Amino acid sequence: MAAFGRLLTAMATPFSADGSVDLDRAGQLAAALIDSGSDGLIVTGTTGESPTLTVDEKLALYRTTREAVGNRASIIAGTCNYSTAESIELSRAALHLGVDGILGTVPYYNKPPQAGIEAHFRTIAAAVDAPLILYNVPSRTATNMTPETAIRLSEVPNIIGIKEASANFEAIGKIIRETRQDFLVWSGNDADTLPIVALGGYGVISVASHLVGRQIAHMIQAAVSGDPQEAARIHAALSPLFTALFVTTSPIPLKYGLRKCGFDCGSLRLPLVDIDAASAQIMDHVLATTTIDLPVPALAQ
16 A cells, blocks of 8 residues: 555645536646645545535545546545444445545544544445545544554554544654554644654655645655655755644635645635635745745746
8 A cells, every 4th residue: 555655635625716616627736736746645635625525526526536647646535524324435436436545534523432433444444445544633523543543443454554643743653663564654744744754654644745745755755765864954944834834724725825826726615714814924925935846837937
């Protein structure tokens, strides 16, 4: 499953002026992300505004992105929610459309105990013939999957890794040390990527890679090839962008940034709203001092 790649982008979902999913733009964005350093895409994850997408829209996005990137990159579908049965149903439908794996977010709102989290993912893994990446993001789910639960789940053959966004480096280090050798740990926060790779993690599922994919890929490669000074230099240079992209709820700053750099992906769906003036000013300052990797017409002129 290392073929999924070290740099996976949690892709934004483009919307048209009427609020519908812009599938043409989604295909263009998918191709542009692969052209600018990403190894694969997470489609209909948090950055893709998955809570506001219908099942039909999600399936259309899986089909569109698969067609856009062909065999050049992996497509991982964010198909899991707070319902085990719904997660299985959508995962199976996504696989019929050619995705390479699924991303399993820790169930939110119903706040299951650790035993429930474990049973949820074991049941999905048994019912869905595909690689599954766990996703621990307690800031959004209100439930933290403990490292002990992740370690037990790593015993399931098709649970192949975890996206860790807890920012708990002690817990992440424990997962890296005590899971099987081919169990991969991706950072779930751009700012945590270099520390997690230094601990033995594999890579990142990134938001910032929409804009600076080549630079993030270079940072990871420097870190794993024994050039920590170069990796640290890139990390320091990109840190202001990592922070600015979360100055208000993501993906609000990201969509603003995409529009500012010439790759407009439309607005957001309620209850998310367009960026406020103070946050826009922060993004403007950072964008003015950042080299953008995404190939866009505005930068080619």
